[in-house]
Each structure stands twice: as C-alpha cells, then as structure tokens.
Amino acid sequence: MQHTILLCGGSGQRLWPLSGAIRSKMFLNLLPAPGGGTESMIGRVCRQLDQAGLGDSALFVTHKDQQALVRRYTGGGYPVIGEPHKRGTFTAAALGVLHLYAGGTAKPEDTICVAPADMFADDDFFRLFHQFTDVLAASGAELALLGTRPARPSDQYGYIVPGPDIAGAYAPVIAFEEKPTRPRAEELLRAAALWNCGVFAFRLSFMLSQLQQMGLPAELKAFADCYPGLPVLSFDKEVAERTSSAVVLRHEGEWRDLGSWAALSAELQQPVTGAGGIWGESADTAIVNELNIPLHVIGVPGIVAVASHDGILVAGKHEANAIKEIMQLNAAVPGYGESSWGSYTVLDRTAGGPQQILTIKLSILPDCELPETTCHYRKHWHIVSGYGEILRNGHYAAAHPGDFFTINPGEQHGIKAHTAMELIELRMPGEADEKPIYN
Template identity: 65%
Template sequence: MHTILLSGGSGMRLWPLSGSLRSKMFLPLLPAPDGGTESMIGRVCRQLTQAGLDESVLFVAHQDQLAITRRYTGNKFPVIGEPHKRGTFTAAAYGALHLYSAGKARPEDIICVAPADMYADEDFFRLFPQFPDILASSQAELLLLGTQPAYPSDQYGYIVPAQGGTEAYAQVLSFAEKPDIAKARELIEEQALWNCGVFAFRLSFLLSHLQRMGLPADHAAFAAQYAGLPVRSFDKEVAEHSTKAVVVRHKGEWSDLGSWDTLAARLDSPLTGEGGLWGECRDTHIVNELKVPLHVIGVPGIVAIASPEGILVAARKEANMIKDILQEHSVQLPRYGETGWGSYTLLDQAANDSGLVLTIKLSLLPDHALLEMPCLHSSKSWMVVSGHGEVVLNDSIAEARTGEIFTMVRGDRHGVRAFNAMKLIEIRTLEEQDEDHYKIYDS
C-alpha cells in the first residue's frame, strides 16, 4: 500500500499564527513524547513510522511549501510539489500518477490518501495496514475512514453507515457535508461518523475515473494541464458518487485542530511564550511569539494570541470568526514566513520619496543557505547580528561575522550560507517599478 499525504493547505482560522505562508500543520505547539513540542505534521510522521508505514509515504505539497514541508518532515520522506492548488482530488491524482509513471505503483496496488494536518491517537494509524484486506474482503471500490463524533459539529463532514455489517467495516449509505448543529445531532443519532478525509482504493479505480473524465494517466501530461483544471474535492468528485464504498470506524481521538478552541485543549500549558495569567483565568490560553510580555488578568475562557502578523483576543468559542473578518479586509504584506532555510520577520515598512523601505530580520538555520539570487530592488543591505557564515556577492565570497555589513544594488547576485545559526537585518529599498517584487522571500 502507498500512503499519499496531502499537505497543501493554508487557512486563517488559527490567525495570527497561521495564514497563506504558514499552515497550521507547521506550528510547533503540540506536546511531544520527549517532553518538548512538535508540529502537527511532525506528529503525523512519527505516528506513521510507529505504524510501520514510513517506507510507503509520499507527501504532496503546493510548490510554495516544498522546502518548509521537507524541513518539518526532517527530509525523511519524498515530497513533490503540485504547481497550483486544485483541491484534494487533483492533488491525490497528482501524487498517484507520480508513483504510477515512475514505476513505483502498479494498477492493482492500493493507494491510501490522507490529510497531513490532523490530530489523532496512535490507534488511528494502526488501522491503515488493514485497508488492503478490507478492500479485498468487502469487494468495495472505495474505503473511507470515519471517527465517532465527540460532539455535534458544523465544521466536519459526516458519513452515514448502514446498520449491521461486520466489526471491521460497514457499507456507506450517504454523506452530509458540514451540516448545521441541529442536523449534526440527528446524524449522530443515526450513528453517523465524522469524515476524516482518508480514502483507500486500487490505483486502477483512480485510473478508470481519470479516463472517464478525459484526463491523462501520464504524470507529465497531467501536470501540463494543471493550470486549467478546476478545483475538485475527493469527496464530491469520487466518494459521493461511489456505489461500492465502505467505512472503517475509528473509536478513539481525532480532530483537525481547526480552531483555537480545539487546539488550546491539546496544549500542555495555558501559557506559551512571554507573559502571564493572573486571577480567575480558567480555560484561558496565551500563545505569544513576540519578544514582549503579554499578560491576561481575570478574564476566563479566552485565547490571547500574538505573532508578527498581529494580535487576536477572542472568546475561545468565537475565535473562528477571525476567518470571516480577515476575508472582509484587505490582506497586508505578510510579516512573517518560514522557509527551508529558516524564517523572516518584517520589522518595519516606511514610505519615502522614491518608494518603500522594508526592514526585515532573517533567521538562518545552521548549515542552511539563502541561495544566490539577483537583487531585484534599488538596493539591499545585510548586517550580521549574530552567528557565523559566508556571503556570496557577484562571485566573491566573504566571511560573515557579527557586525559585518554587505550592500547590494540592482542586478548584484548575492546569497548567504550559515555555518551556525545566523541572524541578519536586511534593509531593502524598493521603487514604484519594483511593485512586482514586493514578495519578501520564497519558501
């Protein structure tokens, strides 16, 4: 069985920590077995290894998140990048055709598709190795994994199984996509399950589906059509039209941690970062990425979240409203981003007579490099704040230590390699003609 993990998501429900550049699965907030913390994607990688699935894993990420996905998976798994975001069906097909065209998967092989951004117990992943036998014994064309709902939710889709069946699986009767709370209660009374977004099928099943859609089975040809493909979800494109689908029931813990309320419930401490909770602050959590203290006094049931992108103070149950609020307001230049080489923080932006001046902090990981690139702006300066490395400037290599300053002008090729952890302050001057190059750095 080949396991394809889809990790191309982004979202605003965990703003200001998550956004278009940093998905929730990269947030290193969850308690880890060693007493430290880990990200959601790191936790999933660990659990897949424990379940003996690590040799068959392929990650499909959006090309903008290739480097950061490799970084947070420890470069232990193959990662391919889809050229555009076209939904879970298209991403799953992209991954499956990669395996097929490379000769790594045959039509009779089982493909399992799952999201990389989920939080589940170890028993959840121990169900995966059972999928090939269940598909064979049930003679189903599609297998889904559902979990017993912990409460009525309007944030998840539901799978309604047939009554009876075997202990291992049940036939699928119908689906309900994110119903209102009243309908969710009715579905739970019908023994409906939350849809975990996990699907298993023979590769030949997907190849036949692509053929009926008039899409190629060759990976390169499929990729060439990617830009013109519509957004398609696997649920709506495949699952809801299948007449031979079964669902495997998981009875343990599962969540997509898609809100501050659900994420806060998984944190070891009510305080992450600088600050404090004082007085009656039951069920209140602080997550502070800033280097300034954040204090909450006598306010129960809230989240107080601070990052370079902004500050959110909200009732835990109401924090999801931030997604709608942000959609109604223009999005500013992202102030924080993580990359394969480290991270950057926009400290200041100021207009002058000729354009815009950006002040950016760069944090490079040991033995990582910001690869050589041309200067696309009027000018750029780097001052080394800490650490040791080397700077390449127009084919010349110079040692870079604390206090060193390097200046580039338009067209200069430049890059930096960190021997140990480095921090730099960048001053970038942009003119009106540079408006197409306002993006701070690629991931």
C-alpha cells in the same frame, strides 16, 4: 503493496495570526512531544507513520511554495512533490498517484491511501491503514474510508452514515453529509453516523479510471500541464459522494481536527506560551505569544490571546473562527515567513508613495544556505550573530558579527551559514506587493 499520500494544503486563516498562506497550521510547533518539549502537527504525523510502519511508503504533496518547508519539517526523510497551483484535494491526490505510477513505485493493483497531513489522532488510528487492502478485497468496494465516533453534534465536520457492520470489520456507506446544521447533526448522532476523517483508500487503477471518466489525462506530465486550467476539485465531492460502492472502517479512539483556536488551545501543555501571563478570574483562557513583548490577560475567562508579527487576535474561544471571514475581507501582507533555510520577520515598513523601505530580520539555520538569486532592489545586510559566508557574483566572503554588506541591483547573491546566523536586511526601495519576502 500499499502507499500513503499525505496532502498538505489549506490557507490557515482560522488559526491567524500564527498561520496563513505562507505558514500553514501543520507547521506550528505547539503540540506536546512524547519526550518533552513540543512538536508540529506534521512532525507528529511523521512520527506516527514511522511507528505504524507506514513511513517507507509515504509521499507528501504540497504547493510548490511550501515544498522546501515540508522537507524541513519532515526531516528530509520522505519524498515531497509540489503542485504548480492549488486545485483541491482530488487534484493533489491525482498528482500524487500519477507521480507514483510514472516512477514505477506503484502498480495499478496497489492500494493508495490518501490522508491529510495535519491529522491529530492516536497511534491506533494509523495502524488501521494496514487493513485497507484486505477490506477492499473482501468487500469488493471501490473506496474505503475511515470514520470516527462523534464526540458531540458539530456543524464543523462532514459525516458518514454507515449501514450495519460486516464481520465486525467494516460497514457499507449509505450516505455522506457535509457540515450539517446543529439540529441535523444531532439527528445524525442518533443514527450512529461517523465523523468523516478525510482518509480514503482505493486501488491505483480506480484513480486512473476516474481521470478517464472526467476527461483528464492519466499521464503525469500531461496532467501537470493541465493544472493552470483546472477548477478546484474536492475528493469528497468528485469521488466519494459519487461512488456507489464504498465502505467505512470505524475508529473508536482519539481523532480531532485542530483547525480552530478552541481545539488547538485544548492541546497545549500550558495556558501561556511565550512572554506574558494570565491573572485573576480568567479560567479557560490561553495565550500564545510569538513576540518579544509580554502579553497579559487579567480577569477575562474563556478567550484566546494570540500575538505574532502578522497581527494580534483576542477572541472568545468559540467565536474565534470568525477570523477566517474577517481575513478574507481584510487580507494583510505577511510579516513572517519560513523556508527550508530558516525564517524572516518584517520589522518595519516605511512607505514612500508606491515604494517602501523594508527592515527585515533573517534567521538562518546552521549549515543552511539562502539560495543564490538575483538582487532586484538595493539592500544592505548587517550580520548580528553567527558566522558564515556571503556569496556575491560567484565569490565568497567571510561574514562575522558586525560585518556590513551592500548588494546592488543585478548582483547574484546568497548566504551560506556555518552556524546559526541572524542578520538585519535593509531593502530600499522595494515595490509594495503581496509576494513573499523570501521563498
């Protein structure tokens, strides 16, 4: 039997200000959907997994803070487990494998396919996953990968150097090269190298042996207990580049990494998303605006103009990746976040020494609940639209537009929405920190 583990990770800094630590790029609802409208990267992948007959054996692995959000964007139709800490692709893959093994879902002889959850590829790409079991058996290899023909010499991708094809189905892996210089990338193209798609397949027993060789436990609870002390471990570096027996399947169709504004803007249905417009000589310019105020570009070609509650970016499309280094040096407190129940937007922060008063808009989805929790700050809730119930210290009270509630420190409180609800929260005072406003 074959199982597919989808890894959900990344800091999202290259697509700031729309993505970040709280909202990864895979949740951005910007890609054209087949039936009209738009869909997220992770929603697109779920649809393609189901179409390829892989959905029933799929498992998503994410950081615990995004576990509820992954369930929301995958429609609740797949198992989702949370890492206690972010420790790299190898560690996340190992956690997923041990979860399947410990639960009896997978056996040592089963095939495991590990792939990123934010892939952008055609449907044939996912159908190739079904070949992994036969390829591993026929080749005797420990590891099978997917590679695709490069569209151009790029220094943003890893490369696989293959040997001659065997029976037209796969090729032995000669070498890996991670993000080479542009001249070296041109050499690799001439040598028929492939872009590494980040998809790896192996037998479950192979992962168990890898953990043993690394001195790590192969039992789920013991492995999870080790997480705080583990370094960041990459599957490419810890496994792929050290495996002497690997093969690669060649994908001839569509595959792209939408991890930059240049790549993502090329997939948008129209050049302007949100309020605003493009005017004059502004060819190859795109606007993505989440704010309720218009954003206009006049006579500036080849740029992206992106606005959200976390900030505003205006950059040349091919220079926009520099935002990652800028944000690493100038980290900002997020002003927007999502969870399983809806989203929040910070409307204002009024500083007062080490404390600040926050004004927050909460948007709660129909039939969803803001989980009951202990109030750490005095807060006021003003219901703007929709109706539901406010929970305070175990008692429910009806909540309608115009109602006003005060929650005192130490009180247990939550919200149950019967329809979509919006409310304004005034939190006063609160400690100024970088923790999410809501999880």
